[in-house]
Amino acid sequence: MTRTDAPLNHPPQTMVMLDDWTWQSTWFYSPNCKGSYSVPNCVMPGQNFFDYKKSSTFHQTSDAVQSFNGTDYAPGLPFTFNFGTDKMCLPDRNSRDDICKSKIEVEISDLPYEFPVVEDIGGIFGYSPVLNGFNATFLPAPYQFMQAGLISNIVGWHMCTALKNKKSCSNQDYLTILGGTDTSVYHPQSxxxxxxxxxxxxxxxxxxxxxxxxxxxxxxxxxxxxxxxxxxxxxxxxxxxxxxxxxxxxxxxxxxxxxxxxxxxxxxxxxxxxxxxxxxxxxxxxxxxxxxxxxxxxxxxxxxxxxxxxxxxxxxxxxxxxxxxxxxxxxxxxxxxxxxxxxxxxxxxxxxxxxxxxxxxxxxRTYLKFDYERLTVGVAPLNHNLF
Incomplete structure (x- = not known):
């Protein structure tokens, strides 16, 4: 379904996602709106979206539709989803090969309105912690990869906008590491x-x-x-x-x-x-x-x-x-x-x-470590020589 380094074809489909630590799962814009499936009516030209009907590995689940109110993405409007599973691939920074897993549960937008603007993302890659008793609709993709033994239970993050340069963020503003941290930018003992x-x-x-x-x-x-x-x-x-x-x-x-x-x-x-x-x-x-x-x-x-x-x-x-x-x-x-x-x-x-x-x-100026297994947040100052 999604690869970050692949051309857009069917399959796979490349998705531009936004990290969100407070979102529970992974959701994608889809051509669903007002009770029907229609790319011309439900997807603004230029919008990155997931066309699940063109994915041979997508399967809709029977999980109940959910609706979220008060989101940043559609203020004052309900954000409604149904659920499905598909194969997902993530890039491995230590290898040329992707890390892939079948049957990742994701959220598919099913909005009661036509989305009025073009967003610069195709969805949200959620990271929120998983509590006892949560079903699959509350499981972020990193957690599902962890369950399968494909990555560790750790997510690391730091930002580079205040640093002397952005090398430690691969020349981007932030760097998220799935399955580990970058101990070259902070002291583990801190x-x-x-x-x-x-x-x-x-x-x-x-x-x-x-x-x-x-x-x-x-x-x-x-x-x-x-x-x-x-x-x-x-x-x-x-x-x-x-x-x-x-x-x-x-x-x-x-x-x-x-x-x-x-x-x-x-x-x-x-x-x-x-x-x-x-x-x-x-x-x-x-x-x-x-x-x-x-x-x-x-x-x-x-x-x-x-x-x-x-x-x-x-x-x-x-x-x-x-x-x-x-x-x-x-x-x-x-x-x-x-x-x-x-x-x-x-x-x-x-x-x-x-x-x-x-x-x-x-x-x-802080390094964060999210631990899905221990349900803790690790906090450490970034090394002073980075500033």
Whole structure:
């Protein structure tokens, strides 16, 4: 069905996929929409898609149709899928031969509308962890390859946009390794393992996923410092339970690792957001913060000549490891040329619930190791000589 280095023919079909650590499986755009199969009506010209009817190895399964609400891919519209199995091939960076497995379960889009735009991807290559009791509809492709003994239970990731060069990412912005990590860019002894947090409180706020789930690569967020000043992670006292389950107000917040839109911006508790505005001398401007991240706060500019004087942000995970975010990491200098923007994201526990997102702004100098077997996230700083 899919090979990353093969020409587009039938079979195989080459798919351009987007990595998504929070997506549960692998889904493909297909010519299904409004109850029928039609390439002219359901696929915009130029859209990469999977034409499952031209795959001799595709078989639809009897798994129930699922619908997801609140996705980035179709905001405000249901994202509906049915399921099937097909042969999938992945490139092996250590060999000229692909790693292939038959009967990988995947999601096939079956939308109740014509998709209105051309996306630069043909689907999502999901990576979310697999919990006990999950059926095949929750199994990401790497997990299924691991089950077959074709790759190990590890996925490694780092980004190169802040490095001196992109050689360690094969000259791309990021590098994902299925079945291992790249120990040349971090010291293995500095890797700390964090058990993922599984709790209904992840979905207690406005995450708005349907069906609700709590299988994310995550860690307990136990501390935050702005410079030398400790910042409270507790919800402010409002006289009302912050979420439907008041017990979610008492647990440590949950840091969900997300390289997508939800993870942009350095998370700051809403009550502390004025502090970072003051510390950076930020000035509110008449633009939406949505151009940077998913935060609900206003957008602020700062003096480009004073960035080095701004405070460092320190995030503590599981009470045992810190991630340091320097001012140049949370100040954006590229979105609006000539203007430096405060790339911080207000986290309001009273509406968002216990979860927040740790994404590119926080982890751009960090190596991540996702372990499907132990259900842990490994965190290590990238080697200093890379910067």
């Amino acid at each position: 890797m700390q393992e964090h058990p993922i947090v599984v709790t209904p409180c992840i979905n207690a706020g406005n995450l708005n996923l349907s069906p609700s789930r709590d299988n994310y690569w995550s860690a307990s967020w136990t501390g935050l410092w702005m410079g030398n000043t400790a910042i409270s992670l507790s919800a402010p006292s409002t006289g009302q339970p912050p979420v439907p389950d008041a017990s979610c107000n008492t647990i440590n917040p949950v840091a969900i690792f997300d390289e997508g839109g939800f993870g942009k911006g350095a998370p700051i508790p809403l009550a502390a957001f004025p502090s970072i505005v003051t510390a950076t001398g930020a000035i509110q401007i008449n633009e939406s913060a949505a151009i940077l991240n998913q935060g609900k706060q206003s957008l602020y500019s700062v003096s480009c000549g004073k960035i080095s004087t701004f405070p460092t942000l320190t995030y503590e995970l599981s009470g045992k490891q810190n991630i340091t975010v320097t001012p140049d990491m949370y100040i954006d200098t590229t979105t609006m040329p000539g203007t430096c923007l405060l790339d911080a994201r207000a986290w309001d526990r009273t509406t968002a619930g216990a979860q927040t997102f740790f994404g590119l702004t926080v982890i751009e």
